Amino acid sequence: MKIALTVNGERRETDIWPGESLLYALRERLGLPGSKNACEQGECGSCSVLMDRSLVCACLVLAAQADGHELVTVEGLAVDGQLHPVQEAFAETGAVQCGFCTPGLIVATVDLLAQKREPSDDEIREALSGNLCRCTGYQKIFDAVRLAAARA
Numbered sequence: 001m002k003i004a005l006t007v008n009g010e011r012r013e014t015d016i017w018p019g020e021s022l023l024y025a026l027r028e029r030l031g032l033p034g035s036k037n038a039c040e041q042g043e044c045g046s047c048s049v050l051m052d053r054s055l056v057c058a059c060l061v062l063a064a065q066a067d068g069h070e071l072v073t074v075e076g077l078a079v080d081g082q083l084h085p086v087q088e089a090f091a092e093t094g095a096v097q098c099g100f101c102t103p104g105l106i107v108a109t110v111d112l113l114a115q116k117r118e119p120s121d122d123e124i125r126e127a128l129s130g131n132l133c134r135c136t137g138y139q140k141i142f143d144a145v146r147l148a149a150a151r152a
């Protein structure tokens with residue numbers, strides 16, 4: 001079957017198999033490998049994207065469900081080669097080690113700061129509780145979110 005959707009501001013069409021995930025379609029059919037595939041069970045958050053401005057795990061959404069909808073992936077955050085402020089904050093604070101969790105955490109942070117300009121520590125913990133990182137111990141990720149919030 002064919003689907004048509006808007007991805008990072010661009011109208012895209014692709015053929016899909018009816019049972020495949022949005023994550024698979026983004027990575028393998030639409031050439032957007034920024035959203036990572038780790039658990040495929042909604043447990044790690046590495047595949048986080050915005051669908052109609054709501055944070056979703058792309059591994060839990062069928063590609064067919066995205067037909068006609070608007071997606072933003074980590075690739076869509078930078079503008080004219082300029083990193084998004086959240087991306088800059090992650091880089092500046094050393095919140096990136098292996099980087100596998102980073103796209104999902106950045107998209108989740110963008111979503112958080114769109115809803116709360118000055119989130120409390122508890123709100124940051126709650127917002128990022130679905131994103132697992134096996135490298136950083138989370139402290140530098142917290143620093144990155146606070147820095148991005150301070151600059152917002």
Ligand code: FES
Nearest residue numbers: 040042044045059
């Ligand atoms: S790959 Fe989607 S939540 Fe882990």
Ligand code: FES
Nearest residue numbers: 098101133134135
């Ligand atoms: S930086 Fe490696 S999993 Fe988070």
